[in-house]
Amino acid sequence: MPLTKRIIPCLDVTKGRVVKGTRFINLRDAGDAIELSAFYDEQGADELVFLDITASSDKRKILIDLVERTGEQVFIPFTVGGGLRTVEDIKEILRAGADKISLNTAAVQNPKLIPEGAKIFGSQCIVTAIDAKRVYVDSPKLAKDNIVIKVGNNYCWWEVYINGGRTPTGKDAILWGEEVTKLGSGEILLTSMDCDGTKNGYDLELTKTFSDRLDVPIIASGGAGDPNHIIDVFKIGKADASLAASIFHYNEYPIPIVKEACNKVGILMRL
Template identity: 55%
Template sequence: MLTKRIIPCLDVDAGRVVKGVKFLEHRDAGDPVEMAAFYDSEGADELVFYDITASAQGRGIMLDVVSRTAEQLFIPLTVGGGLRTVEDMNRMLKAGADKISINTAAVQIPELIRQGAEAFGSQCIVLGMDAQRVAGSSTPRWEVRTHTGSGGGRPTGLDAVEWAMRAVELGAGEIVVNSMDADGTREGYDLELLRSISRAVSVPVVASGGAGNLEHMYQAVVQGEADAVLAASIFHFREYFIAQAKEYLAQRGVPVRLTTASYAK
């Protein structure tokens, strides 16, 4: 049976992981390669590196980070942040990324999704989406926002569900749905948003934004009908181990990959 995936996300700035990673006593807590290996050993199903570097030279460092990670990590790695052209994607894939996540660039140039899918296959192209609930709407609606790295971002006028459907038509193979209302609250994912998008598209949907405990992850995959959950701070701050999250989900009947201990020769 296909399992629900748990995906830690690391924000990387000029080659260093940002946000709380002080718990790694014997490791270089800011090194994305070390962090990636650590999460892999804990049973992460995939990893995401999100490049929040502002400068161009910092961006070059990301290629090196991805390359070093791919040399020692044998689970899927998605890289996002600042990729604006097919050539940007190509460089990242050649460095060792398995999937490319695009967000603002896809809204600005939707054709980028099609070009990426044609060049590398849909399985490589992940649409990242930041959605905000539209206040005062009689039926629930969410608007896509871009440039969310700085403050609240910019409105686009795009309906989140419609944008998801269009992105899949263009060739996106997976959609990461980040609720701007829930992000950072630690009060749970926006389940209604997740379910609306999951039911509207044929490709896997990844829940992002709002996880504060394991119950929230359960809700995302059961009520939100998500195929995977992305989480950052809940793991970074060591409140929960990935293995613990998986045991919790397994006990409640959610199929997860429990890592097998040994492969003795």
């Protein structure tokens, strides 16, 4: 049997607590990141991602404490991202017990952070997070050197945003993905800003373009509303892993149900 596709719940945390509301009746404290993580491990999550949305250096100690304590109770791989800017930041988080770290804004502002981190800690633990948004153009020629894809009757390219999706960079997301892979990033966490929060499904064209062009695993993010969206992002988008938040946090579709649905249509899952 080959490698399974991965299902990854994403936890937005601030001050060590999960920010998005959760509706688990069997948890003592739904905001407790560690209790929720242990619950997801139990449910069959293949990995976890923590994004520290406050991400300021004075709060770093709280994040490190969270990582330390998570590692005591959760025995699946987990990635930590949010506000990491230096090799020292990366080292602190990995030493505390994270398996991987993710870089977003810092990678754009200081791309050499990727090879520096990869050289010391290995490519497998340097994930680059890319927030991408569609830019529609009337014809492929209007997009200069960017990678334009025909989507239905329209043409678009994808622009990289940083600072939590607030700042456009003018960078082409696909070319950026290729660059970070060459720099030594071992995985890409690809979020569609157009789809994020809509619950209408992932950006399949974006995901597929990344999967086709890059040799590293692609974690698709943004837009999961039901198990069919996850099936599509594996089958059509060719993603290696799918990341979702609210469908798991609100217990709309628990992990075992999503995995069973994928398994039924022939997508290999760890059940």
